[in-house]
Amino acid sequence: MEPKASESSGELPGERRPEVDSSGNVLPSDGDLVAQVLAGNRDAYDVLIRRYQRQAVAVSYRLLGNSHDAMEVTQDAFLKSYSSLATLQKPEAFGGWLMRIVSNLSLNYRRGRRSRAQLPLDDFLGTGGGANAEAAGGASDFSAQGGDPLRRLQSEEMGRKLQEALASLPEKQRQAIILFTMEEMPQKEVAVALNCSVEAVKWHVFQGRKKLREMLKDVM
Amino acid sequence: MSVFDQKKEDAMTDNQLEFSISQYLDGTLGDDQRSSLERRLNEDADAMAMLETYRRLDVLIKSDAGLPDIAWDSFARTISAAVDAADAAHEESVAQRFRMPGWVKTVMLPTALAASVLVATGVGWHAVQMRWESGKGPVAAGKPAPPASASFASVSVFGSESEPTHGPREVQVAIGPSADAKDQPILVHYSGDVVSRASRVAVASGVAPVHDTDALSFDMQ
Numbered sequence: 518m519e520p521k522a523s524e525s526s527g528e529l530p531g532e533r534r535p536e537v538d539s540s541g542n543v544l545p546s547d548g549d550l551v552a553q554v555l556a557g558n559r560d561a562y563d564v565l566i567r568r569y570q571r572q573a574v575a576v577s578y579r580l581l582g583n584s585h586d587a588m589e590v591t592q593d594a595f596l597k598s599y600s601s602l603a604t605l606q607k608p609e610a611f612g613g614w615l616m617r618i619v620s621n622l623s624l625n626y627r628r629g630r631r632s633r634a635q636l637p638l639d640d641f642l643g644t645g646g647g648a649n650a651e652a653a654g655g656a657s658d659f660s661a662q663g664g665d666p667l668r669r670l671q672s673e674e675m676g677r678k679l680q681e682a683l684a685s686l687p688e689k690q691r692q693a694i695i696l697f698t699m700e701e702m703p704q705k706e707v708a709v710a711l712n713c714s715v716e717a718v719k720w721h722v723f724q725g726r727k728k729l730r731e732m733l734k735d736v737m
Numbered sequence: 738m739s740v741f742d743q744k745k746e747d748a749m750t751d752n753q754l755e756f757s758i759s760q761y762l763d764g765t766l767g768d769d770q771r772s773s774l775e776r777r778l779n780e781d782a783d784a785m786a787m788l789e790t791y792r793r794l795d796v797l798i799k800s801d802a803g804l805p806d807i808a809w810d811s812f813a814r815t816i817s818a819a820v821d822a823a824d825a826a827h828e829e830s831v832a833q834r835f836r837m838p839g840w841v842k843t844v845m846l847p848t849a850l851a852a853s854v855l856v857a858t859g860v861g862w863h864a865v866q867m868r869w870e871s872g873k874g875p876v877a878a879g880k881p882a883p884p885a886s887a888s889f890a891s892v893s894v895f896g897s898e899s900e901p902t903h904g905p906r907e908v909q910v911a912i913g914p915s916a917d918a919k920d921q922p923i924l925v926h927y928s929g930d931v932v933s934r935a936s937r938v939a940v941a942s943g944v945a946p947v948h949d950t951d952a953l954s955f956d957m958q
Contacts, residue, residue, distance in 0.1 A: 562820065567813050574807060584805035588812065595816045596823050679797065697763070698798050704765065723759040730794050737793045 536568070551608035554599075562602075566595055569612060572700050573619045579695045580623040582680050590626055594619045613709025616702065620692050620710060675736060682732040689713075690725035697722050749777075758788050762795060 536544040545553070545564070553561035573594055578587035598605075598615050605614055683691050689711060696707045697718060707718045730737075749757075757774050760766045766774065778785050 559821075559824075563813070563817050566816050566820075567809075570809060570813055570816065571807075574805075574812075578805065584807070587805075588807070592816050592819055596819060599820050600823070600827070675797065675800065694798065698795060701799075704763075719760055719763075719765060720756075722763070723756050726759055726791060726794060727755060729798070730790060733794065733797065734790075737790065737797060 547611040548608040551611050554602055569615055576616055576619050576695055577623045581627055590622045594622050610709045613706030616710040678736055682729050686725050686728055690721045693718055693721035694725040758791055762791055
């Protein structure tokens with residue numbers, strides 16, 4: 518029996534480690550970057566974009582099930598966070614705050630498109646998404662090419678079931694699973710994103726897992 | 738572990754056990770709880786099976802299936818450009834809010850300026866007229882307007898020490914600056930004004946002892 522890797526390495530699951538570059542240099546923290554942006558250093562915000570764009574797209578994508586919508590929401594979230602950066606009370610909590618914006622925008626987006634709430638199933642994989650993107654005439658420049666067709670088929674089936682199961686969870690549980698379990702965000706940041714306590718995050722994750730276990734028992 | 742703790746652990750519901758296993762997977766259980774759960778897992782095959790199920794579920798959830806491939810560099814540049822565009826649009830809208838159209842500069846500004854001068858002249862003339870009508874005329878050079886404290890005055894009551902049994906009581910009053918006020922350089926210049934041009938005279942009309950001025954009610958004339 519081994520505990521979670523993060524625990525054995527001494528890292529607390531509730532906190533984020535300082536980021537380091539390939540040379541081992543510690544990169545500026547989110548708090549430092551936010552302070553620089555507020556002081557007029559626009560380039561510092563580009564560092565934050567690069568740091569969080571993947572996570573933002575992933576979270577939005579898992580809430581929306583569509584890569585184009587997820588990228589649109591991600592762009593909107595970065596614009597919104599930039600324009601209201603001065604209102605961020607704890608600059609170190611930028612990540613959780615941004616994910617809250619991403620989650621809220623995604624959920625609003627989803628409510629706004631109720632009529633086409635069915636997930637576009639051909640969009641679960643990279644190249645599939647790319648093909649779809651081109652067909653849709655948007656965001657195709659961002660989709661990378663490549664991928665093993667067999668793996669793609671298996672993953673597509675698995676991804677479909679997982680997305681369906683996730684979509685059926687209550688919002689808080691779905692967000693907790695996505696942010697904590699899938700994106701491995703520290704619990705403190707998830708708590709910021711969900712606007713709740715760390716204990717509540719643990720409970721939402723557990724309740725979500727329990728329901729997913731029931732729904733996915735056939736594929737596990 | 739005490740017998741009590743053992744009993745408490747045995748009494749753990751399935752839901753509590755699952756919650757502990759969920760936290761165990763995440764590495765968020767405290768040391769005591771973790772040791773306790775590990776003992777339970779070693780002894781309880783069902784609990785161990787549940788842990789394995791949750792582990793497989795976590796692997797499934799964390800698998801990258803479903804994530805689109807995205808050219809992140811291009812996407813970051815696009816977001817950055819959108820931020821720049823929004824920033825520029827915001828600055829332009831702020832600038833526009835304070836920018837005057839050409840017709841305002843050529844027509845409205847001179848008109849507004851002329852109106853301001855006219856209003857200021859009118860107000861100034863009105864003030865001068867009001868001052869002349871109040872009889873004060875222009876303020877004499879070298880003598881500033883009396884301060885409010887120049888109205889300070891003392892009231893001395895003279896009269897009989899005997900108490901009349903009926904009828905109105907008459908007293909003499911003298912008005913002038915008090916001794917304290919006279920000693921103040923700023924007031925001494927106005928002592929003459931206060932004495933010769935008293936604005937109010939208080940006359941007692943009550944039945945209280947004449948020497949008790951605090952108890953008298955005064956008719957202000």
